[in-house]
Amino acid sequence: MDVKTNASRRKGGADERVSGGEAAQSRRELLAGLYYQLWRVRHFEDSVARLNKQGKILGGVYSGRGQEAIVVGTVFGLRRDDMIAPVHRDIGAFLVKGMSARLVMAQIMARESAPSRGKDSWTHTGDIEIGIIGSTSMLASSMPIAVGAGLAARMQGMDSVVVSFFGEGSTARGDFHEALNFAGIHKAPCVWVCENNQYAYSTPTHLESPVPFYKRGEAYGMPSLAIDGNDVLTVYETTMQAVERARRGEGGTVIECVTYRMEGHSEADQATYRDRAEVEEWRKKDPILRLRSHMLANGFTEEELPEPAPSIIDEVRDAIDWATRSPLPDGRQAVEDIYDESAGVTHWASPYPNYVRIPWLGR
Amino acid sequence: MHEVTFLGAIREAIGEEMRRDPSVFVLGEDVGVYGGAFKVTDGFYKEFGAQRVIDTPISESAIVGVAIGAAIKGMRPIAEMQFMDFISCGFDQIVNEAATYRYRYGGNLSVPMVVRGPSGGNVHGGLFHSQSREAWFTQVAGLKVVMPATAYDAKGLLKASIRDNNPVIFFEHKYLYRRVKETIPDDDYIVPLGKARIASEGTDLTIITWGAMVQHCLSAAELLEEDALNVEVIDLRTLLPLDKTTILESVKKTNRAMIVYEAPRTGGYGGEIAAILAEEAFEYLDAPVVRVASVDAHVPFSPPLEKYYLPNVTDIVESARKLAKY
Numbered sequence: 001m002d003v004k005t006n007a008s009r010r011k012g013g014a015d016e017r018v019s020g021g022e023a024a025q026s027r028r029e030l031l032a033g034l035y036y037q038l039w040r041v042r043h044f045e046d047s048v049a050r051l052n053k054q055g056k057i058l059g060g061v062y063s064g065r066g067q068e069a070i071v072v073g074t075v076f077g078l079r080r081d082d083m084i085a086p087v088h089r090d091i092g093a094f095l096v097k098g099m100s101a102r103l104v105m106a107q108i109m110a111r112e113s114a115p116s117r118g119k120d121s122w123t124h125t126g127d128i129e130i131g132i133i134g135s136t137s138m139l140a141s142s143m144p145i146a147v148g149a150g151l152a153a154r155m156q157g158m159d160s161v162v163v164s165f166f167g168e169g170s171t172a173r174g175d176f177h178e179a180l181n182f183a184g185i186h187k188a189p190c191v192w193v194c195e196n197n198q199y200a201y202s203t204p205t206h207l208e209s210p211v212p213f214y215k216r217g218e219a220y221g222m223p224s225l226a227i228d229g230n231d232v233l234t235v236y237e238t239t240m241q242a243v244e245r246a247r248r249g250e251g252g253t254v255i256e257c258v259t260y261r262m263e264g265h266s267e268a269d270q271a272t273y274r275d276r277a278e279v280e281e282w283r284k285k286d287p288i289l290r291l292r293s294h295m296l297a298n299g300f301t302e303e304e305l306p307e308p309a310p311s312i313i314d315e316v317r318d319a320i321d322w323a324t325r326s327p328l329p330d331g332r333q334a335v336e337d338i339y340d341e342s343a344g345v346t347h348w349a350s351p352y353p354n355y356v357r358i359p360w361l362g363r
Numbered sequence: 364m365h366e367v368t369f370l371g372a373i374r375e376a377i378g379e380e381m382r383r384d385p386s387v388f389v390l391g392e393d394v395g396v397y398g399g400a401f402k403v404t405d406g407f408y409k410e411f412g413a414q415r416v417i418d419t420p421i422s423e424s425a426i427v428g429v430a431i432g433a434a435i436k437g438m439r440p441i442a443e444m445q446f447m448d449f450i451s452c453g454f455d456q457i458v459n460e461a462a463t464y465r466y467r468y469g470g471n472l473s474v475p476m477v478v479r480g481p482s483g484g485n486v487h488g489g490l491f492h493s494q495s496r497e498a499w500f501t502q503v504a505g506l507k508v509v510m511p512a513t514a515y516d517a518k519g520l521l522k523a524s525i526r527d528n529n530p531v532i533f534f535e536h537k538y539l540y541r542r543v544k545e546t547i548p549d550d551d552y553i554v555p556l557g558k559a560r561i562a563s564e565g566t567d568l569t570i571i572t573w574g575a576m577v578q579h580c581l582s583a584a585e586l587l588e589e590d591a592l593n594v595e596v597i598d599l600r601t602l603l604p605l606d607k608t609t610i611l612e613s614v615k616k617t618n619r620a621m622i623v624y625e626a627p628r629t630g631g632y633g634g635e636i637a638a639i640l641a642e643e644a645f646e647y648l649d650a651p652v653v654r655v656a657s658v659d660a661h662v663p664f665s666p667p668l669e670k671y672y673l674p675n676v677t678d679i680v681e682s683a684r685k686l687a688k689y
């Protein structure tokens with residue numbers, strides 16, 4: 001079984017609705033798959049950071065280093081028809097959900113071949129075919145959109161789920177509250193993943209919220225909990241329970257993943273406002289190290305746990321080469337892609353024609 | 364006299380006003396301990412304390428709303444938007460709350476506050492860190508809209524805005540922040556709101572502009588001297604209220620007018636100025652009023668796209684030549 005990437009598995013053409021988690025036949029395969037994806041995200045992001053230092057990337061770079069267990073643990077178990085709404089620190093979610101490393105790299109390098117065709121960089125794009133709803137810079141603004149996408153799936157007779165990401169600092173925005181309230185009323189099939197990395201830029205959590213972040217979910221009638229966001233297995237299992245609950249039509253769950261932002265807010269931030277000791281403390285809780293020692297204690301050998309696998313190194317190198325060779329857009333394309341002037345009404349057609357209507361949606 | 368950057372001038376204005384008037388305070392994301400994303404409020408937290416330098420949650424609507432509440436209760440808040448693009452998240456508080464108080468109170472209440480922050484493109488910021496949204500606010504009575512082009516003006520206009528009794532939206536072009544360095548007076552001074560500046564005198568053609576485009580227009584004016592074209596450049600400094608007198612006097616002298624701005628062409632403030640010229644200086648015009656602005660799109664990220672999007676010196680020079688020949 002190929003647990004390398006959702007994308008390569010999908011190209012294999014088997015059941016498109018199978019998630020990375022379901023494809024893993026055994027616990028062993030699940031662990032191997034999670035381990036692979038953790039490294040894939042880390043190596044990709046580390047490579048982006050290096051390119052950035054070399055001046056090959058012009059826009060902002062928001063490292064998710066140390067937080068990989070969240071994007072991997074939440075997305076790995078999703079189906080192709082499930083959707084994600086990642087934000088600025090979740091570039092890794094794009095990879096795990098199945099956007100090719102080539103396309104993500106081209107996006108970061110502002111190439112014509114990128115999903116946004118150079119219009120914008122970083123996570124400000126997506127691919128609705130594989131369920132990636134990108135974000136703008138406006139924090140929490142994608143959360144009401146996640147509600148709409150989830151309700152649309154329901155209207156279309158599907159049981160797809162949307163996983164919406166947000167930093168803990170973004171829970172201060174009105175859009176967060178409006179989205180959760182709306183979702184709570186309608187039991188929207190959305191799972192709310194709060195990435196509590198202890199800071200919003202330079203602002204520490206006690207200046208962001210007077211209550212624990214997960215508690216906010218309770219006000220909107222949703223089960224809400226905080227979990228160890230650096231333990232990928234916990235993240236995976238908790239999310240899958242929440243996803244299944246949402247799939248059954250029982251509504252959303254707020255999951256606060258407690259983690260730490262190992263780098264500055266962006267590449268431009270030296271993060272001098274925080275304690276070195278604090279950073280060192282969290283370095284010990286590195287999600288990859290954690291999973292690795294768990295696996296070593298559970299029958300895996302050192303040889304089975306490369307750091308990272310050669311295929312990851314190849315994949316990322318290929319992505320950089322490909323993106324570098326891709327041309328920048330032509331200036332005149334600045335006025336393209338603004339309106340869709342194609343004729344007629346676009347009718348939604350189910351990509352799963354044999355898909356049965358869900359009983360609880362009989363109304 | 365001392366040398367200062369555009370950004371330094373803004374910092375001086377806020378610092379001096381806070382020292383002069385205890386009712387002045389700042390609030391915004393990361394403005395305290397960190398000193399702001401662009402370091403505009405660097406050192407203020409230490410000097411003035413957490414009470415007057417408030418690190419806020421990520422809540423633009425509340426940042427503006429809290430400022431309004433404090434303003435109507437007699438304070439003079441300065442609210443920072445980390446990027447002016449995010450002002451959209453505080454839009455309702457600005458246009459429906461701040462702008463209307465005085466009207467609703469029959470002239471018996473004022474809202475002395477400033478919403479300020481970095482705006483504008485040409486820094487590879489992409490769609491949401493590059494916008495020029497000054498025109499959005501020029502349609503709202505009760506607001507004042509300011510956009511300086513020099514360090515001297517940045518300081519003087521910001522001081523005037525802080526002392527003004529109305530909500531002022533103050534756009535700082537981030538491209539100028541560290542690129543502009545000037546020698547400015549040590550003494551306290553203000554630049555009055557609503558007064559444009561003749562940045563360069565001329566007789567053949569008037570260019571009306573503001574913000575970072577002022578520099579572009581001055582460069583264009585220099586190039587046009589080689590064509591023996593004598594261009595007058597007007598830096599508006601304040602969009603609302605607009606200094607119509609300076610514009611009309613100039614156009615009545617040169618008989619040709621061009622408006623240069625960084626915002627998208629359609630619905631931009633240039634249209635308003637063109638309309639004023641058509642209404643009030645029609646007999647003086649020897650040629651149609653021309654706009655040079657960004658294309659009608661979002662501010663794109665990839666460098667060739669952004670270059671195409673923004674007006675540049677060549678665009679200005681070519682349009683001016685055509686206009687002169689008309």
Ligand SMILES: Cc1ncc(C[n+]2csc(CCOP(=O)(O)OP(=O)(O)O)c2C)c(N)n1
Nearest residue numbers: 089137138139167168169170199200201449
């Ligand atoms: C509406 C809005 N306000 C301000 C910003 C500027 N900004 C970008 S990221 C950030 C901090 C976000 O903190 P958090 O939500 O905790 O996410 P993290 O960066 O820690 O992952 C801020 C203030 C923004 N992008 N959007």
Ligand SMILES: [Mg+2]
Nearest residue numbers: 167197199200
């Ligand atoms: Mg955070």
